[in-house]
Amino acid sequence: MENIIKSENIVYFDNNATTKVDEKVVEAMLPFFSEIYGNPSSMYEFGGQVGKYIKDARAQVAELLGASDPQEIIFTSCGTESANMALRGVLEANPQKKHIITTKVEHPCVLNTTKWLEKKGYQVTYLSVNSEGDLDLNEFRNSITHNTAIVACMWANNETGVVFPVEKMAEITKEINPSTVFFVDAVQAAGKIPINVKNTKIDILGISGHKVHAPKGVGAIYIKKGTLVNPLIIGGHQERGKRAGTENVAGIIGLGTASILALKNLDDELTRIKALRDKLERGLLERVFNARVNGSRINRVPNTTNISFEYIEGELILLHLSDLNICASSGSACTSGSLEPSHVLRAMGIPFTAIHGSTRFSLSRYTTEKEIDYVINSIPDVIKKLNSISPFQKQLKELEEIKFARK
């Protein structure tokens, strides 16, 4: 383990990709590896006692999501599995309906699943968004038919942080077709904004552990009592027959603890973290003339800002940030590596010259003001350097003049 970059050596602004596991979460998990390691399905107490801890974790996740009954929570291996289970499990349980509604800006776990379902004969409506990343609720309303099996919609967008009015959308759905199931991918919303499923008409909602300071490899899905969802992973009787396979006990305990911590930190998220994010955003917009924020600055989770540095290349920005030990990303980790321009920003109609220079900064409870200052103070020079080698000198000059004229 030499030449390793540990968390203390970096300035981490990529919490929408993954988060540091909270020390309290690790502490809660540890006994379940080598001490209390029984299989919860066992008859004897050494195994059976583990079931009680899983029950506690289920109640903790229910609390984070505002579910009225912990039995509505099923543990999965990740947010992606939750989304796969929701879509495919609902469709299999309702084989007569062949229409799906989703949005153009969903995570690949939804979009690649709906593409797969299209090949199986399903018809999919992909709702568009405007330049702010917002949906048109009339377009949504008009797309619901008697044949609509499920609506799959994210609560908060992973790239821009833009929040969709899923509570309102669930109401519209039930108003037009009460038998249509409303599924929310809340992976980027949990722990960042209040969630209270029991007061909504949302039927299914998925979350991921590692986005809320629990470890990678565990997720959960809320399934409102009475909603028919077939299991995705078939086998033993675990999770009351909804998800087979020996439970990821330590991960589940970790997600439970992380849920309670997320609830406790929600106020901090909505105030301190939001203020830090706003300071970062303002600081960069003031100092960098070709910086612009992508997506609504009003309907947004508190921890995210997606900033385009126009006319320069995002990959180059990230490499330079990496040299400064700043971790940020150009969109979703699940699509990175592909070098394809963000499908989210494209759907918003952002010009390509801005999409390419887009950078997402996502904060967490561990983000400090010092880190914000460091980013604000170091990025302008990086951008200045990159501007100087951009092939779009004419456009940059025009942009700079406009900015100065405004001042």
Place this chain on the structure above:
Amino acid sequence: MENIIKSENIVYFDNNATTKVDEKVVEAMLPFFSEIYGNPSSMYEFGGQVGKYIKDARAQVAELLGASDPQEIIFTSCGTESANMALRGVLEANPQKKHIITTKVEHPCVLNTTKWLEKKGYQVTYLSVNSEGDLDLNEFRNSITHNTAIVACMWANNETGVVFPVEKMAEITKEINPSTVFFVDAVQAAGKIPINVKNTKIDILGISGHKVHAPKGVGAIYIKKGTLVNPLIIGGHQERGKRAGTENVAGIIGLGTASILALKNLDDELTRIKALRDKLERGLLERVFNARVNGSRINRVPNTTNISFEYIEGELILLHLSDLNICASSGSACTSGSLEPSHVLRAMGIPFTAIHGSTRFSLSRYTTEKEIDYVINSIPDVIKKLNSISPFQKQLKELEEIKFARK
């Protein structure tokens, strides 16, 4: 955490249900929770470096399984997911073939999946076993047709430890229909007997982390190069598009380390653990007249013995063992709770009066001779007590007389 039963307070003989995570495995995993926590899909080195550790773990699992190329290893969330992926992924990739061959004694992750597939129009052959738990290779040979998409067969049975000749069966399969895919559920074989997939005609092989002293919540699947298997969980590009969802990094690292430890311990398993199992078995057979071993005593993994205490109730035995702090099980953890008599022992034609009193003892590298002696010395009294309240007094008396006559 009061009134907790920790591992130091129990005598654990249920390693086929789950195992204690090796301290070295926990140690290897720990840095990946809160220190080296980056998302391996990230562009920056803090995330990217994690990919290198996953690569190492992949090579370690490949070594345990004797795969020639680490890229043939895909990480999953458990053995059940591996089996679901194998069956459904192969069938989806080969939609023209509609026949499946499996055995009557598979784990529920295979049997419940094939039952589900039957409802989807697939025809399934369930191979029978004899009273020793062995398959009839002629019956197997005759069941393979041009329409057979996949054979799903366990390497070692979870309840009896009986080993199937999967290497031979894979050869028979390819001889009759080279396009039939041969899948092995090796969850109970890995770490217990040598596995060397590169010298076999096995196409796919699944394992589970928590059966080899890695944590619960991680598994792997070997897919021989060139074998078409569609992903089960759809989304991002992780695991080269074969399994979406952010990688369970700590779990994967843990499974890698556990694989190397399992390889190192294989000799111990085949000698010391086998000798302990044999001592336990002999000790109980000698001291308890109504004890009998279920399944072949020759073709068996070294750590397992399935013993029936005839004419008494298995649940009662387990409760009494639990009072003695001995953890053992009456069959698979994944079917326990159902109280249904074991489908494995039923398929073997074991009399019901023996099935009900069946108890599985499964050892591990942590099992000591002292523990074996404790079990041998304490169980006879328990059985004596339970015999005295059995409604089958006449049969018990006959059995006792036969046993004494033999001596």
